[in-house]
Amino acid sequence: MPQFSHRGGNAPSSLGWTSWHDRLHRRLLQQPQLLPQESALLLAVSGGQDSIALLALLQDLAPLHGWSLSLWHGDHRWHDGSSRIAAELRAWCQQRQLPLQVDQAVPGQVPSEATARQWRYERLAQRAREAGADVVTGHTASDRAETMLLQLARGSDLAGLAALPSVRPLSPEGPHLRRPLLHLQRHDTLQICQDLALPIWDDPSNQSADFARNRIRQEVLPVLEDLHPGCSQRMSDLAERVSHVRDSQTELSRMALELLQTPAGLDRRGLGALNPATRRLLLAQWLQQQGVPPLPAAQLEQLSRRLQQGAPGGSADCPGGWQLSWKGAELMLLQREAEH
Numbered sequence: 254m255p256q257f258s259h260r261g262g263n264a265p266s267s268l269g270w271t272s273w274h275d276r277l278h279r280r281l282l283q284q285p286q287l288l289p290q291e292s293a294l295l296l297a298v299s300g301g302q303d304s305i306a307l308l309a310l311l312q313d314l315a316p317l318h319g320w321s322l323s324l325w326h327g328d329h330r331w332h333d334g335s336s337r338i339a340a341e342l343r344a345w346c347q348q349r350q351l352p353l354q355v356d357q358a359v360p361g362q363v364p365s366e367a368t369a370r371q372w373r374y375e376r377l378a379q380r381a382r383e384a385g386a387d388v389v390t391g392h393t394a395s396d397r398a399e400t401m402l403l404q405l406a407r408g409s410d411l412a413g414l415a416a417l418p419s420v421r422p423l424s425p426e427g428p429h430l431r432r433p434l435l436h437l438q439r440h441d442t443l444q445i446c447q448d449l450a451l452p453i454w455d456d457p458s459n460q461s462a463d464f465a466r467n468r469i470r471q472e473v474l475p476v477l478e479d480l481h482p483g484c485s486q487r488m489s490d491l492a493e494r495v496s497h498v499r500d501s502q503t504e505l506s507r508m509a510l511e512l513l514q515t516p517a518g519l520d521r522r523g524l525g526a527l528n529p530a531t532r533r534l535l536l537a538q539w540l541q542q543q544g545v546p547p548l549p550a551a552q553l554e555q556l557s558r559r560l561q562q563g564a565p566g567g568s569a570d571c572p573g574g575w576q577l578s579w580k581g582a583e584l585m586l587l588q589r590e591a592e593h
Contacts, residue, residue, distance in 0.1 A: 273445050277310050287433045291319040293386035298324050300342045300454030303391035306445040307434055325380050327373050328357040331458045338454045366464050381428040392417050392432045394489035395439040399469045401492050415496035438485055506538045521584040525562035533557040543586055546572040
């Protein structure tokens with residue numbers, strides 16, 4: 254049977270105002286958009302050091318910021334001890350007058366990192382909508398550095414390098430996902446738990462080499478930190494700057510698309526006169542606005558070339574049953590009828 258460790262004590266975190274409280278409090282005063290005052294917040298609590306540190310700090314800061322807190326735990330059912338972790342975590346949270354809502358996956362429902370992530374965020378979005386709250390996670394600068402390295406290794410565009418933005422919508426209609434601890438690293442959250450005598454529930458799947466993120470965490474980042482101390486924080490800061498560039502790019506693209514808009518679609522000649530990189534960016538954003546699933550990079554590149562100024566008319570099938578067609582000055586998008 255897989256083992257998990259339950260470290261620390263059961264003492265409450267209210268052991269006085271610490272430097273950790275002060276650091277987060279000042280950050281939130283300087284950047285109020287991270288966790289707006291008087292907000293309803295749904296905290297994702299795994300039981301690990303990051304989420305437990307987040308919970309303790311936010312519970313202590315809540316009276317100053319007027320938040321109402323609720324808690325959620327997702328049990329992936331990846332090991333035999335997961336139900337026991339959920340039960341102990343629920344009991345500990347109840348001692349703090351913070352009832353914990355637990356969702357359990359069906360065994361085998363989330364066999365991979367990708368499916369587990371999708372399941373988590375779908376459940377969180379649903380629970381947050383029910384509660385009228387935004388979701389808050391304990392992601393740190395260490396998590397963001399890991400994500401950036403994974404995205405680089407897989408091959409990523411600018412959006413992929415803007416890893417783990419501080420705030421993003423979980424779905425078009427909301428709620429938002431908020432990450433207030435990106436100024437901290439993993440060793441900081443461990444120190445917070447030690448300083449505040451908080452328990453930690455270690456999930457054995459976090460040590461498994463079967464998961465790519467664990468290998469980045471255990472094998473790659475330690476080498477980089479040894480070579481260039483502080484690199485995790487610098488990578489995290491770069492991801493934040495890239496997210497700002499992406500947001501600015503999105504706003505400017507939206508303005509440009511408004512100028513290219515026609516009753517039937519887009520001004521093909523105006524789009525075709527732009528440089529290839531700009532044309533590709535605007536095309537991708539316009540398709541996304543229309544509800545077309547993301548196109549593979551190679552298909553987007555090919556479409557951009559076919560739409561350059563002076564190229565002949567044509568058409569192209571897109572994911573989700575959509576079809577692009579262009580002739581003369583018009584670029585049009587049509588939904589193909591489903592075949593029976």
